Amino acid sequence: MTPTPGPVGAVRQGSLRELNLAVVLGRIAAADRPPSRAVLATETGLTRATVSAVVEDLITGRLVTEAEPAPRSGAGRPARGLVLAGNGPAGLGLEINVDYLAVCVVDLAGRVRHHTVHRADLRPVSPADALSRLVELAGQARAEAASQGLTLAGAALGVPGLVDDAGTVRLAPNLGWRDVPVPALLAGLPPLTERVDGVPPIVVDNEANLSALGELHAGSDGPASFLHISGEVGIGAGIVLDGDLFRGARGWSGEIGHIPVHSAGRPCRCGGRGCLEQYAGQEAILAAAGLDRADLPADTAPVRLTELAETGSVDALRALHEAGTALGIAVASVVNLLDLDTVVLGGGYAPLTPWLRPPVLDEISRRVLTAAWSPVTVRPAALGADAAAVGAAGSVVRRIIARPAGWLARTG
Amino acid sequence: MTPTPGPVGAVRQGSLRELNLAVVLGRIAAADRPPSRAVLATETGLTRATVSAVVEDLITGRLVTEAEPAPRSGAGRPARGLVLAGNGPAGLGLEINVDYLAVCVVDLAGRVRHHTVHRADLRPVSPADALSRLVELAGQARAEAASQGLTLAGAALGVPGLVDDAGTVRLAPNLGWRDVPVPALLAGLPPLTERVDGVPPIVVDNEANLSALGELHAGSDGPASFLHISGEVGIGAGIVLDGDLFRGARGWSGEIGHIPVHSAGRPCRCGGRGCLEQYAGQEAILAAAGLDRADLPADTAPVRLTELAETGSVDALRALHEAGTALGIAVASVVNLLDLDTVVLGGGYAPLTPWLRPPVLDEISRRVLTAAWSPVTVRPAALGADAAAVGAAGSVVRRIIARPAGWLARTG
DNA sequence: GCCAAATAATTCAATCGCTGAACAAATAGC
DNA sequence: GCTATTTGTTCAGCGATTGAATTATTTGGC
Structure with missing residues (x-):
């Protein structure tokens, strides 16, 4: 009979906290208004004690901050709202298209904190040259992010073509690219040169895929x-x-x-x-x-x-x-x-x-x-022409929210 | 990127064992030859101690049995192979089609243990009558399963049409059905009248979907x-x-x-x-x-x-x-x-x-x-015309393998 | 103004399940 | 028969969650 899809990796002792970090952070991210620890506890079914412990980890890891006291309703000690931190990790989104390069930085809450579009016809430009221009823009974005207190936690690049698992662009007809090993050519890109948490520092993906993610982010x-x-x-x-x-x-x-x-x-x-x-x-x-x-x-x-x-x-x-x-x-x-x-x-x-x-x-x-x-x-x-760049940055952010343990382990 | 599918529900203390039961059972199901506890430990990354404890639970729950000593290779204490039990829970698969009814029982290992096809043109038959014939066949299948030491742990029914979440057949054009509330009409079906583990006792699904699952099972x-x-x-x-x-x-x-x-x-x-x-x-x-x-x-x-x-x-x-x-x-x-x-x-x-x-x-x-x-x-x-029935039974079995804790809690 | 009710968050002993290492079991090869 | 080798089990230790008790902070009523 056939392999069952079930959980592939084993669930070890520490996975428990890892999973609950993801659960709680996911709730905070999905909530309409800043939830309190108590609300999170009833929503998730965890104890308030556990939620407090998990939230403390998230706060010290700069993923979550306490919001201003929410409008109060009735008696009792006022709740302290929790929101995604605006000064923690952020995602770097890149896009190469036929007639422009785009770079943006999106923070955990999904806000676009930096955005640059560089117009140029890239068809006559070699892949290596195009990517080196991109590296330059990325360097500026990184500086800009740092000045806003953000740490770039990963990057994703959208291209108008087919990309394989290794990040090689197999075919980008309108750009005239074929079998371009993007990760190798991007070796000098500022943030993240080593693998983090099993994920390569740069994820290369199809532009249409990332645009869809951008839409998910915006709507x-x-x-x-x-x-x-x-x-x-x-x-x-x-x-x-x-x-x-x-x-x-x-x-x-x-x-x-x-x-x-x-x-x-x-x-x-x-x-x-x-x-x-x-x-x-x-x-x-x-x-x-x-x-x-x-x-x-x-x-x-x-x-x-x-x-x-x-x-x-x-x-x-x-x-x-x-x-x-x-x-x-x-x-x-x-x-x-x-x-x-x-x-x-x-x-x-x-x-x-x-x-x-x-x-x-x-x-x-x-x-x-x-x-x-x-x-x-x-x-x-909802997004304009360079939705892919926003989607790319958003994909980085989404990964952090889905697996906060990776980020927390990184900062210690 | 693909964000890791974050756990939706909270991960409580006991979930850990629940998840590991699924991990270990899934490996046993997917393995080519009966794996030993030691092999499972190295494959999953769990300790041998944990694997032993988990396997003990699975064995007492009649989900796994120890196989005959596998052909030995080299020195050391011989391993005891673990296989899916042939005398534990089984799935009941049902199918209604234009010109036949089919019923089958599939055990955990995916073997078809019982199989009946009842040919008849069902277009002139009312849905209630067709389903009552099916109930009769299901009763026989249940007796047959019991005589082989199997316990029916759930049932699935395939119909050639569109089915909504509640199990109502919204439209089955070739059968002439429209808005047929199958679960209500099947109230007298022998196995499982109460919800188990959040899943209704009878899952009604599209015949094409279940046939595909049957193929997955057979190939x-x-x-x-x-x-x-x-x-x-x-x-x-x-x-x-x-x-x-x-x-x-x-x-x-x-x-x-x-x-x-x-x-x-x-x-x-x-x-x-x-x-x-x-x-x-x-x-x-x-x-x-x-x-x-x-x-x-x-x-x-x-x-x-x-x-x-x-x-x-x-x-x-x-x-x-x-x-x-x-x-x-x-x-x-x-x-x-x-x-x-x-x-x-x-x-x-x-x-x-x-x-x-x-x-x-x-x-x-x-x-x-x-x-x-x-x-x-x-x-x-690989399967013939009534693949949907086999696929239906297989879907029940697959759910047990993906979430063994539900079955184990049921038998206590 | 003061006290009771109510809600939020924290503390702490108990418990559950995994870990790691030591130990017992069983076999092949010399 | 002895040793090397691999399997499976036992057991103290530990991390994370649990549940109840405790503290913190505010509203509303007398």
């Missing part, structure tokens, strides 16, 4: 299961289930751009026919709207498209309707397969949501069997 | 991530990831039958157009092969199709090629999205694998971006 109270679609030159999807990113068997999930929507349609550079990208990719939309990239300054075409749509240009509206229909067909497949109830339009799609949503919803309601019972929501992303 | 050492496709009148998919069934946000995942493969193709009863079911559903294949159901005795058409294909009938081969192509387009979508490396053809597709596989592989290699790095395997299911 404070929305549902924690959704499909996030990044509409750029390529189309990538990040699947978030119960607050966790779904990565697939090998981490290469989300290649929604090559889902066939018109099986015998236009040939695609992937070798297939009728791929979504051929109908809803940025270039396809612009071409259909009559906005050939050549006669416009770089990167203004998408803005121009929005303007045209707003002024009611027939060509633009038709192009968006076609793209929305194709997108809807692909999304219907995904929803049928994974049973998600929320679709987030991100990246270049976000500003186009008013025009894309109707045809998408149309196809969903037509093709999804369960849509009658529970309607599917389609909404624009 | 002893294959990869634990795959897509299992049941080709019946409808087409359902079960997604297994790392040995766990993926159920989607609301448990309605796997509706692969209505993935659009020819966006403007044949209208489907779901309201969409060009759904997979219209090209690769059983009826579509038979019609394309010229085997109209009317002129053949019930249920012989699929067999006849296989015969025709074997003898080289042009119509049959063309029908299968068309179906395989449609299936391949849909599977390509899934693989692009979820990055799976194995596709299992189950249900009615299993015997047709020789003819379906080539076009499916063809579409995959054409449309899946990552196929070049890691090829996708397409293979027939």
